[in-house]
Amino acid sequence: MLHMTSRIGRMLHDDHLATLRALEDLDALLERQGDTPPDLTAGPARDALAAMTGIVRDEVGRHFGFEEEHLFPALRAAGQAGMTQLLISEHRAILPAAEAAGALAAQALAAGAFDPTAWQAFAEHAREFVEREMFHIQKEEMGLLAAIAALIGPDDDARLAETFKALT
Amino acid sequence: MFSPDAAFGSRDRLLPAGVPFGFFAAALAFHAAGWLLLLLGGEALLGFRGGPGTVLAALHLFTLGVLATTAMGASYQLLPMATVRPVGSARWAWASFALAVPGIALFAAGLALWQDVPAALGGLLAAAGLAVFAALMAVNLCPGGVAAPEMRVVRHYAWGALASLAAAAGLGVALLCDLRLGFLPDHASLAGVHLGLALFGFMGMLAAGFSTILVPMLALGPAPSVRLGHASAAAAEVGLAVLVAGAFLPGPWPTVAAVLCGLAAVALHLTAMRAVLKARMRKRLGTAFLLIRVAWAVLPVALALALLPALGIDAFNMPTVFVVLAVFGWLLTFLFGVLQRIAPFLASVHATVPGGRPPLVSKLTPERPLKVHAALHLAAVALLVAGNLFNVEALARLGALSGAGGAVALLIFAFAVRRRTLAAWRTALSNTRSKPGDLACST
Numbered sequence: 001m002l003h004m005t006s007r008i009g010r011m012l013h014d015d016h017l018a019t020l021r022a023l024e025d026l027d028a029l030l031e032r033q034g035d036t037p038p039d040l041t042a043g044p045a046r047d048a049l050a051a052m053t054g055i056v057r058d059e060v061g062r063h064f065g066f067e068e069e070h071l072f073p074a075l076r077a078a079g080q081a082g083m084t085q086l087l088i089s090e091h092r093a094i095l096p097a098a099e100a101a102g103a104l105a106a107q108a109l110a111a112g113a114f115d116p117t118a119w120q121a122f123a124e125h126a127r128e129f130v131e132r133e134m135f136h137i138q139k140e141e142m143g144l145l146a147a148i149a150a151l152i153g154p155d156d157d158a159r160l161a162e163t164f165k166a167l168t
Numbered sequence: 169m170f171s172p173d174a175a176f177g178s179r180d181r182l183l184p185a186g187v188p189f190g191f192f193a194a195a196l197a198f199h200a201a202g203w204l205l206l207l208l209g210g211e212a213l214l215g216f217r218g219g220p221g222t223v224l225a226a227l228h229l230f231t232l233g234v235l236a237t238t239a240m241g242a243s244y245q246l247l248p249m250a251t252v253r254p255v256g257s258a259r260w261a262w263a264s265f266a267l268a269v270p271g272i273a274l275f276a277a278g279l280a281l282w283q284d285v286p287a288a289l290g291g292l293l294a295a296a297g298l299a300v301f302a303a304l305m306a307v308n309l310c311p312g313g314v315a316a317p318e319m320r321v322v323r324h325y326a327w328g329a330l331a332s333l334a335a336a337a338g339l340g341v342a343l344l345c346d347l348r349l350g351f352l353p354d355h356a357s358l359a360g361v362h363l364g365l366a367l368f369g370f371m372g373m374l375a376a377g378f379s380t381i382l383v384p385m386l387a388l389g390p391a392p393s394v395r396l397g398h399a400s401a402a403a404a405e406v407g408l409a410v411l412v413a414g415a416f417l418p419g420p421w422p423t424v425a426a427v428l429c430g431l432a433a434v435a436l437h438l439t440a441m442r443a444v445l446k447a448r449m450r451k452r453l454g455t456a457f458l459l460i461r462v463a464w465a466v467l468p469v470a471l472a473l474a475l476l477p478a479l480g481i482d483a484f485n486m487p488t489v490f491v492v493l494a495v496f497g498w499l500l501t502f503l504f505g506v507l508q509r510i511a512p513f514l515a516s517v518h519a520t521v522p523g524g525r526p527p528l529v530s531k532l533t534p535e536r537p538l539k540v541h542a543a544l545h546l547a548a549v550a551l552l553v554a555g556n557l558f559n560v561e562a563l564a565r566l567g568a569l570s571g572a573g574g575a576v577a578l579l580i581f582a583f584a585v586r587r588r589t590l591a592a593w594r595t596a597l598s599n600t601r602s603k604p605g606d607l608a609c610s611t
Contacts, residue, residue, distance in 0.1 A: 020388055020449040027452070085522055093525040108599075131528055134388070136517070142385045143249050150252035150356065 009148045015063050016137045021022070021055040022051040026129045030059050030123055037119035049105040051138055052126070056102030060133075064091045069149075070163050078151040083143060087136070094132045101125035169190040183244055183254075185518040187261045189427045189586075191241025192504050192511060194463055196582050198233025199278075202226045203279060203548075207544065209324070213564035214556055215420045217449075218359050219345060227279035230495055232294055233274045235371050237502055240264060240301045240376065245514060247308055250322060256307050260300055268297025284348050284396065291344050295337045311494035322396035325377025328405050332369025354415070360423075361415045367494050368430055369408045375502055376400065376437050383441055386509050387457070391449035392440035400436035403429050410434050412521040423478035427471060434468050455535070455542050459505030462546065466497035485556035491551045496571070504578070508538050511582070515589040520578070524596030537581035544574035 023047040029038060038045035066092065074085040104122040108114040114122060152160065206213060209222025216223045223263035244261050248254050255261055278287025309330075331332050341360040346352040347452065380392050407429030415421025476486045512533040520526040542572025548571035555564030 024449060024451055030451070079502055087515065087525075088519055089520050089522065090526055093522075102194065103390065128528065131530055132526075135513070138385050138388065138513075139517075141388070142381065146250055147251050 006152055006157045008157050008164060009145045011161055012063070012067075012148075013141070013145065015059060019059055019063075020137060021135065022048075022055040023130050023133055026052045026126055030126055030130070033119075033123075035116075035123075037114035037116055039130065039147065040108060040114065049109055053102050053105050053109065056098045060095070060098050064095065066164050066167055068090075070105065070160055074152060074156055074160070075144075077138050078147075080147050080151065089139065089143065089159055090132065090136045090139075094129065094136060097125050097132060098130040101129050102148055114161060126131045132168070175367035176222050181198045181263060183248075183258050185514075186321055187258060187265070188241040188514060189511075190262075190265055191237045191244075191269075193582065194265070195234045195238040195241070195507075196270075196575070196578055198237065198272065200572065200579060201276070202229035202233065203568055203572035203575050205229065205276075207565065207572055209280070211567065212561060213552070214244065214512070214559055214561055216488045216491070218356065219284040220279050222280045223274040227495065228279060229490070230274045230500065231366055231371075232268075233276065234501055235495075235503060236298065237268065237272070238507060239269075239371060239374050240268065240298075242303070242506075242510065243305055243374070246381065246510075247305060247322075247326070248379060251308055251317060253308055255305055259471040260304055262299060264297045266297075267293050269346050271295075271297055279454070284344075287346055291341055294335065294360065295341055295368075298333060298337055302333055306330060307500065309452065321392075321401065321408035322377045324398055324401040325373045325380070325560065328401055328408070329370050329377065332365045332373060332408060334366035336370055339365065356413050361411055361492070364411045364426070364474075365408060367499065368404070372497050373401065373404055373498070376404070376433075378435070378506075379441060381507060382510070383444050383460075384448075386450075387445055387453060388447040388450040389444040396436050396440040400440065402434035402435045403436060407433060416601035420478040420480065424475060427474050427478065430471050430474075436473060436494035438464055438468075440599060452525070455538050455599055456505045456509045459508075459542055463498050463502035466493055466549075467500065470494040470498050485559065486569075488556045489553055496545075496552065497549045504541065504545065508533075508581070512585055515585055519589045519593040519596065521593065523597045523600045523602055525599075527589070527596070532585055534581055534584040537577040537584065541574045541581065543575060544570045548574060 008034050025044070029045055029048045033040075033045075040049065068088060071087070075084050090158065099124055104114075104118055108118060108122070148157075191236065193594065203226075205222050205226040209223045209226065218224060244255055255406075271290045274286050274290030275294050276290070278290050291343065306327065309326050339358060341358055343355065343362055346355055352358055369451075380397055383389065384391055407426045410422050410429060411426035416428060470490060473486060473490040473493060476482075477490070512529045515532050516527050516529050548567045549565030551563050551570060555561065555567060
């Protein structure tokens with residue numbers, strides 16, 4: 001992951017790392033379980049789902065909202081309208097899958113188990129969330145952070161970093 | 169042709185989809201043609217030592233046709249994303265395609281049939297296409313874009329690659345003329361320098377430079393060490409300079425020194441890549457990284473084998489084994505590993521329309537042809553090496569057959585990606601047209 005010369009770039013990168021850790025655990029759980037609902041009374045399955053619901057609740061919406069409301073306008077002004085529109089399209093596709101998976105996981109965590117039908121529905125949304133979000137992070141790590149490093153000046157960098165910090 | 173430029177009404181950093189995918193399509197066609205020429209060409213596949221004919225033509229289909237055209241398509245798309253500077257002109261990018269692709273086809277046909285006029289004309293057209301590509305990349309690499317330390321490493325490698333390309337192309341034209349006019353003092357020695365510059369200079373340095381961007385991106389790993397990157401690029405540049413000087417000096421020691429510098433460069437590069445993969449966030453990397461890892465394992469072996477002919481050890485068809493390992497075992501294996509990841513990635517980007525859901529990459533990527541290709545390609549390399557080592561023509565021919573099968577599997581993969589991408593794009597377009605309110609998806 002490149003272009004760590006700006007403060008806001010480093011903060012977004014750290015957010016990506018936290019999200020990726022949760023996604024990797026979720027991906028491993030989906031791969032391990034297949035069609036069989038996991039045991040949610042304890043252990044790695046419960047931890048993975050709890051981490052995923054936390055990411056969906058606290059991180060994804062905040063991260064996307066910051067980018068769309070504060071960062072992308074600055075990049076659009078610097079001539080990067082196509083890239084920001086593409087990333088916004090991806091946000092619009094990621095959020096429904098993330099929220100559906102998060103809601104089903106939260107219900108199962110509260111109930112202590114998935115029934116087979118709910119697990120199937122969860123797995124479908126979760127797989128889509130994992131793939132879309134990983135693809136999106138790959139793109140942001142290569143393209144967005146490069147654009148920030150090249151196009152966001154020191155004053156805007158400091159302002160954006162403070163705004164993002166205030167949202168945390 | 170669909171593209172985010174058209175779809176989003178913006179000139180950002182992506183070229184129209186036809187530019188990179190045109191080069192990739194040409195590469196896949198040349199790949200299949202190369203294997204078929206080896207299989208059906210009628211010349212022995214053992215102990216090849218150069219000279220016009222079907223084997224030399226096939227070798228240039230793989231190097232110029234597959235490696236160089238893929239490098240051009242990928243560079244036009246990826247370098248501007250990393251430098252945050254658009255390619256100067258899509259028209260010039262198309263011009264490089266229009267010159268290089270027919271030129272390579274004509275050049276290979278001329279070599280295969282040893283018709284020197286088509287070979288010379290094709291070679292000049294291909295060289296002109298590569299010159300346009302080199303000029304566009306040189307402008308894109310000029311200082312003024314991103315100044316991040318990692319990008320300086322990419323630039324370092326890319327400048328080395330472009331210098332090697334200029335030298336290899338110039339030498340290639342001279343070698344071609346020499347086949348008719350016979351003016352060069354030592355054709356075989358200069359052919360070796362041409363091969364070294366093309367494989368390890370142009371393609372090798374480009375592959376190493378892009379690896380510093382692509383491997384962290386695809387594996388979601390940390391940036392590779394900047395210090396190791398500069399040291400590796402510098403060692404490679406010294407090695408290539410010594411290789412060129414060695415053509416004009418007596419004795420094997422300049423070539424030995426060049427190979428040792430190359431091995432040092434490889435060790436530094438692979439150390440950096442190993443650290444990236446060790447700290448990666450993406451654990452499951454799939455068939456693509458199996459190929460990439462095999463390519464990395466083959467690279468130092470291929471380079472070390474270059475020492476043997478230089479030291480006068482000529483048993484077991486070693487010069488041919490060296491070429492097989494360098495071209496098929498290392499470069500093509502690496503290239504197809506990367507290409508099977510970035511082609512669906514780029515297809516998904518290009519198929520996204522404003523307000524529409526981007527297609528899932530997994531839905532665009534048929535996995536089975538990729539697995540079939542990987543198995544057949546690796547079998548082809550093993551059979552070509554074994555055939556040459558044990559001097560069994562039938563084994564080498566079986567390798568060519570396996571390679572041709574792998575080429576067909578890749579074509580099936582490419583057609584499936586194209587069909588699925590166009591279907592996804594049309595669906596997204598019709599969905600957004602039926603929901604015009606969604607088009608206002610901006611902040």
